[in-house]
Amino acid sequence: MEFGLTEEHQQIRDEVRRFAENEIVPNAEEYDTAETFPHDIVDEAAEMGLVGASIPIEYGGAGYSTLESVIIAEELFSHDPGIALSIMACSFGTEAIREFGTEDQKERFLEPVAAGEKISGAAISEPDTGSDVSSVSTRAEKDGDEWVINGTKMWITNGSVGDFFVVLCETDPDAEGRYNGFSQLVVEADRDGFSSEKITGKMGIRASDTAELVLDDVRVPEENLIGTRDAAFxxxxxxxxxxxxxxxxxxxxxxxxxxxxxxxxxxxxxxxxxxxxxxxxxxxxxxxxxxxxxxxxxxxxxxxxxxxxxxxxxxxxxxxxxxxxxxxxxxxxxxxxxxxxxxxxxxxxxxxxxxxxxxxxxxxxxxxxxxxxxxxxxxx
Ligand SMILES: Cc1cc2nc3c(=O)[nH]c(=O)nc-3n(C[C@H](O)[C@H](O)[C@H](O)COP(=O)(O)OP(=O)(O)OC[C@H]3O[C@@H](n4cnc5c(N)ncnc54)[C@H](O)[C@@H]3O)c2cc1C
Incomplete structure (x- = not known):
């Protein structure tokens, strides 16, 4: 049994600590009070490979293991949780693309996130759907080569600053079994019918962006379906x-x-x-x-x-x-x-x-x- 961290782990920790002390701590209170997303700090973190830390190296990420990501999170959150979340959540939702995405999706979505050029989000929760995820009512219907999506997503991290979202949708309401009939679709924020409204007044993590998303007849191509249709759960x-x-x-x-x-x-x-x-x-x-x-x-x-x-x-x-x-x-x-x-x-x-x-x-x-x-x- 070995409980110690390797020298490499300790180096990662020391580098992240230096970054947090120099860039995060002096600005933490300001971003918390203003409830604004720390774009400048996130850009610097991206240069250090802290954004999309677990995105594989072949797609421009740092390819950190889960343990390494934990060490990074521990260090960042010990300095300021709001800014730490803003950094670490820039790649929310991309795990699905990393594991189940096509080569084209990995290039289109993972690479710009790892480069700090785009921010992603994971949109699961809805106004009436929290703990019981199987009650998701955002609907995606197939129309030719496109999916047409309608619904509202709630409490979405990066909702008003994100460039694209991995959205959990119901795609087969008649599917048997509580957890069947749902799919994950990538929805870009610049699609017609997509809108977001920032949620302010949060108790904490106020630098981190949270928003409500409205999807009103948003059309995305078939190529935006992640993995297997109806198997999102x-x-x-x-x-x-x-x-x-x-x-x-x-x-x-x-x-x-x-x-x-x-x-x-x-x-x-x-x-x-x-x-x-x-x-x-x-x-x-x-x-x-x-x-x-x-x-x-x-x-x-x-x-x-x-x-x-x-x-x-x-x-x-x-x-x-x-x-x-x-x-x-x-x-x-x-x-x-x-x-x-x-x-x-x-x-x-x-x-x-x-x-x-x-x-x-x-x-x-x-x-x-x-x-x-x-x-x-x-x-x-
Ligand atoms: C700041 C913030 C950021 C978030 N970011 C995201 C995001 O990026 N993407 C996203 O999809 N969601 C996000 N969420 C939503 C979050 O995941 C939900 O708030 C959470 O899952 C709880 O759902 P709910 O708020 O609807 O509470 P509810 O499910 O309504 O629960 C209310 C209470 O009932 C309890 N409860 C419910 N069911 C049971 C049960 N079966 N047994 C015992 N107790 C139960 C709960 O534990 C809780 O105490 C975010 C939320 C916040 C506040």
Whole structure:
């Protein structure tokens, strides 16, 4: 059993940390307050190969493994989750093209994302469809060589800045079985009938763009169908282990960032004539925060390693996602407490970590859904 990271892993971590300290930290509060997408930082991240990190090298990506992507996410999210998500989500949805796309689709869609020229998104959720993905009602009907798409997608990351979206559509309403009859289609944002409206006022990850998409008789060619018609669910299940592990890494990063900020603050702040880090109550908080963060790291890295080995890890990926997101929320909460009043305003990053942490328990399958999966797997 080998728990250590290789020298190459550590180099990736160090480079990402330098980038985050120099480019992200000085701008984090500004983008959060303005709720604007950090195009300039994303462009710089693309030059470093951090955008589309898992896109294969032959299509211009860095071809990072899941473990390497986890290390990158942990580091970026430990500095600012909103900007980190803006960077890492630039390639949302492209996993489907990477695995099931045609050569033409890979060249058309993966290459520009890896080059930082285009931004993608994954459009699954709808106003009436969240946890129960099988109730998706966006409809795609075949008309000659084209698909005609109608529906509304909700909460779509990159919705108002993205160039194309992998859209989950119902293509055969009469299909037998709850999970049959759905397909994934690429929809470019400049198609007639496509519109988006940015959602503002989010609790956290405010630099990251979120929008509602309306598809009104949008026509896309047959060549935009990804993989097998009517088999989108089977295709999507293929990535859950990877994508849930990715959100676990986000939670881990937030916990790490909140812990590091608390260690600094606890040693600087004095009350009753001594550093608050000398109070056992504060020491115990720090000890608990560090232990939980380390446990989340072990679960997340183990899940990532298994994904890279090609192992089926449905239960482990859900455990990592559920646990690391809970740790993010708990550790960020204690971080604010350690900062006292100073933690309640945006002078310190822990206020942002506290707000940003919550989303990791919601997207990519809520905490409750992860627990349903873990229990199902245990009882199977
Ligand atoms: C900032 C942000 C970004 C997002 N980005 C994307 C994106 O890029 N693409 C995309 O497609 N979606 C995206 N989402 C949507 C996200 O995936 C959904 O919000 C999430 O899946 C939950 O769905 P819902 O909001 O409809 O909640 P609901 O499904 O309505 O759930 C409400 C509550 O009921 C619980 N619940 C539901 N079903 C069960 C059950 N069977 N057992 C126990 N409890 C249950 C849930 O856990 C939750 O607590 C994003 C959301 C946000 C807020």
């Amino acid at each position: 089977m295709q999507q299940m293929y990535f859950f282990d990877e994508t849930r592990t990715g959100v676990a890494a986000q939670g881990l990063g937030i916990a790490k960032g909140a812990l590091e900020a608390s260690l600094d603050y606890a040693q600087e702040r004095e009350q009753f004539g001594k550093s608050i880090s000398e109070f056992q109550a504060i020491q115990h908080k720090l000890a608990d925060m560090a232990t939980k963060t380390e446990a989340a790291r072990n679960l997340t890295y183990k899940a990532a390693w298994n994904v890279d080995q090609g192992n089926d890890i449905t239960k482990l990926a859900s455990m990592a996602k559920e646990y690391a997101s809970r740790v993010a929320v708990d550790v960020a909460d204690e971080a604010v407490q350690i900062h006292g009043g100073a933690g309640y305003v945006n002078d310190f990053p822990v206020e942002r970590f506290y707000r940003d942490s919550k989303i990791t328990q919601i997207y990519e399958g809520t905490t409750e859904i992860q627990k349903n999966i873990i229990a199902r797997e245990l009882l199977d």
